[in-house]
Amino acid sequence: MDEQTARREILRAGKLMYERSYVVGSDGNVSVRLDDGRILATPTQTNKARMTEDSLALTDLEGKPLNDRRASSELAMHLLIYRERADVRSVCHAHPPHGSAFAVAGLAIDQPILSEVILTLGCVPLAAYGTPSTDELTEAMRPLVKHHNALLMANHGAVAYGADLWQAFDRLETLEHTAKIAILSRALGGARELPPDSIEKLIDVRERAGYLGESARCQACGYLQETNVVCPTGERDAAPAARASSNGKVSLTREELIELLSQAARAAR
Numbered sequence: 404m405d406e407q408t409a410r411r412e413i414l415r416a417g418k419l420m421y422e423r424s425y426v427v428g429s430d431g432n433v434s435v436r437l438d439d440g441r442i443l444a445t446p447t448q449t450n451k452a453r454m455t456e457d458s459l460a461l462t463d464l465e466g467k468p469l470n471d472r473r474a475s476s477e478l479a480m481h482l483l484i485y486r487e488r489a490d491v492r493s494v495c496h497a498h499p500p501h502g503s504a505f506a507v508a509g510l511a512i513d514q515p516i517l518s519e520v521i522l523t524l525g526c527v528p529l530a531a532y533g534t535p536s537t538d539e540l541t542e543a544m545r546p547l548v549k550h551h552n553a554l555l556m557a558n559h560g561a562v563a564y565g566a567d568l569w570q571a572f573d574r575l576e577t578l579e580h581t582a583k584i585a586i587l588s589r590a591l592g593g594a595r596e597l598p599p600d601s602i603e604k605l606i607d608v609r610e611r612a613g614y615l616g617e618s619a620r621c622q623a624c625g626y627l628q629e630t631n632v633v634c635p636t637g638e639r640d641a642a643p644a645a646r647a648s649s650n651g652k653v654s655l656t657r658e659e660l661i662e663l664l665s666q667a668a669r670a671a672r
């Protein structure tokens with residue numbers, strides 16, 4: 404995106420974020436990686452509905468200011484995502500109420516309950532709490548960025564990113580919508596998860612269509628395929644620590660059992 408277009412579109416996205424209550428006060432921040440590699444970011448402590456085009460800050464990928472505007476205090480988080488993901492051209496951070504409620508409750512958004520969400524977003528893990536604007540926050544997010552297109556930040560909010568500003572914004576919106584539906588479904592007696600074979604089919608569709616690559620398989624398996632480590636979300640452990648009792652019986656939660664079955668189905672393919 405060229406600089407002029409990015410300035411205009413960041414203002415539009417900021418206004419939408421505010422109007423949809425994804426942010427209040429001076430919450431949230433948005434950035435775009437321009438065609439020439441510079442970063443255009445929202446200014447710190449500014450209401451996202453009341454920014455002006457000339458209020459936006461320009462920096463390089465190391466965060467060095469390239470104009471006299473002070474960039475968001477969360478610029479380091481945006482830069483981490485750009486560095487980890489060459490495909491990402493825009494980052495949107497906000498405090499949407501339903502998504503943030505998951506983050507406050509210590510929950511990832513990773514229940515396979517909506518087919519379209521599995522297709523387009525995948526699971527949204529929860530990064531451990533880190534003080535905003537410090538290395539604590541970026542280090543908590545670092546292992547997750549490569550494998551997901553949106554993250555929850557414990558006791559803080561959410562961030563989504565994509566190939567352009569509107570993909571990042573749409574992912575933020577899908578995150579919030581999914582969290583809202585999950586909460587509402589609990590009021591109606593609880594969400595029914597899609598069965599493992601339906602999840603597998605959806606993952607096949609999304610990989611064939613190129614919506615999401617193999618590294619985003621956490622929705623089904625909670626596991627980072629190419630590394631041999633347990634998914635840092637901790638929610639859907641690929642190798643569930645089966646609990647052995649003294650009589651030799653092994654107990655698994657329902658989710659762990661589904662997980663094991665999903666793994667077996669994948670291995671058998």
Ligand code: 13P
Nearest residue numbers: 430431432447448475476
């Ligand atoms: P900035 O105003 O510095 O961008 O911070 C807002 C925010 O949401 C911090 O998490």
